């Protein structure tokens with residue numbers, strides 16, 4: 001093991017995945033430099049200013065901040081006090097006559113769907129176990145004998161509690177529902193499908209039961225809002241990384257990663273500078289990493305065959321008079337009772353909190369409302385020209401506003417500002433090809449992509465690798481990269497953490 005001090009680590013991209021990895025490594029004494037192509041950090045979880053509003057670009061719900069949750073543990077380790085506000089209701093689900101407030105208590109769900117009690121009890125047990133496993137480094141997918149040993153150790157220490165995991169390991173969420181006789185109530189299935197689509201990017205028929213157990217647990221674990229917007233997460237991580245001696249360069253992308261044989265030795269920035277690197281962590285999609293290496297075939301189709309992204313998002317950003325939302329939860333899922341989900345038929349609406357004056361001019365709220373969409377038609381329209389693209393954008397805007405109006409009559413008249421992001425926008429602002437956001441559909445825990453690459457000193461981090469999308473997901477993935485780097489290269493000596501701890 002090489003314990004030479006000050007390994008130079010370059011991180012490509014300042015999304016939450018890249019920054020969490022960078023901050024944890026900088027804390028350990030590694031020499032970390034982050035390059036971000038955009039002018040600001042956060043990627044899909046950034047907050048941007050427009051005409052006096054601070055809009056969350058994509059992610060809006062702060063998950064994983066509960067005690068011992070991945071973001072809580074990260075904050076403790078890095079000395080970050082997240083600027084959190086509690087959400088008494090995680091989000092409200094509205095579809096035809098079903099209107100449920102999702103929160104720590106499952107009371108509302110059980111009142112509406114009483115026969116689902118045993119299912120929720122099992123879901124809670126399974127999710128608790130999975131949270132416990134993911135709080136620590138989860139060596140999945142296993143990369144060598146050490147990982148297998150660690151997994152066996154974890155299974156052994158969980159012992160009897162782990163039994164439900166084996167039963168569900170290969171089951172779809174729908175099959176799991178069928179064990180409880182819950183696969184034939186259309187209203188319940190619609191509810192579950194809508195929850196799964198936003199968290200695991202697919203519906204019960206295809207979602208892995210284990211991934212579903214965690215996804216369905218998110219509202220129960222408690223969600224948070226961050227004063228000033230979700231972009232504060234990346235902002236705080238960047239600040240911590242710098243406090244531990246690292247550097248973050250925004251507005252400076254990486255255009256190439258240089259190899260010698262199977263080892264990375266440097267990166268080239270957009271402005272043409274070559275930066276030497278002992279280790280590179282790419283917070284980008286695998287295809288984008290292939291392009292940076294000049295080797296599109298670098299990642300064989302077999303590797304990570306269950307980790308292909310499928311969805312992008314159509315998002316409207318609105319400045320709306322606040323009286324429209326009186327009595328409503330800050331986050332709301334509005335779902336048409338029939339038809340395939342997404343494409344304007346299912347919405348996730350987030351309204352800036354009334355007590356966060358940083359987010360909107362007085363009397364107004366900053367609203368982000370998104371729907372899943374397939375990227376193909378957007379890029380076709382974009383290629384056809386300005387008019388075709390504008391017409392498609394208009395069509396989606398109309399669909400979204402129509403469904404919003406069904407819940408908030410008068411919202412159109414009370415909207416002072418409105419603009420949209422399409423898959424084309426996502427591609428432009430995050431560098432994700434086809435604007436694929438939200439990670440991969442979590443259909444199985446097998447065949448998923450891990451952070452390792454064919455180069456021993458090059459790693460992937462972010463929602464394209466296990467365990468996938470969301471802030472807790474990418475932070476859990478970041479810990480795995482940190483663990484691999486430390487195991488492979490050793491900690492620099494002495495670590496910054498040691499010197500600060502020892503005073």
Ligand SMILES: Cc1cc2nc3c(=O)[nH]c(=O)nc-3n(C[C@H](O)[C@H](O)[C@H](O)COP(=O)(O)OP(=O)(O)OC[C@H]3O[C@@H](n4cnc5c(N)ncnc54)[C@H](O)[C@@H]3O)c2cc1C
Pocket residue numbers: 012013014015016017018035036037038041042043044045057058059060061062063252253254255283284288313315370429430431432437438439461462463464468469470471472474
């Ligand atoms: C509409 C929407 C709603 C969501 N809602 C939630 C939610 O409520 N809660 C939740 O927890 N999660 C949510 N998510 C998911 C969450 O936002 C993502 O899973 C997570 O933010 C992804 O982080 P990442 O680090 O993988 O990548 P990204 O956020 O994509 O960051 C990658 C960064 O790398 C930069 N980059 C790319 N190429 C280069 C290059 N060559 N050089 C330099 N920089 C480069 C990009 O500009 C970007 O800033 C949502 C996502 C979307 C799109």
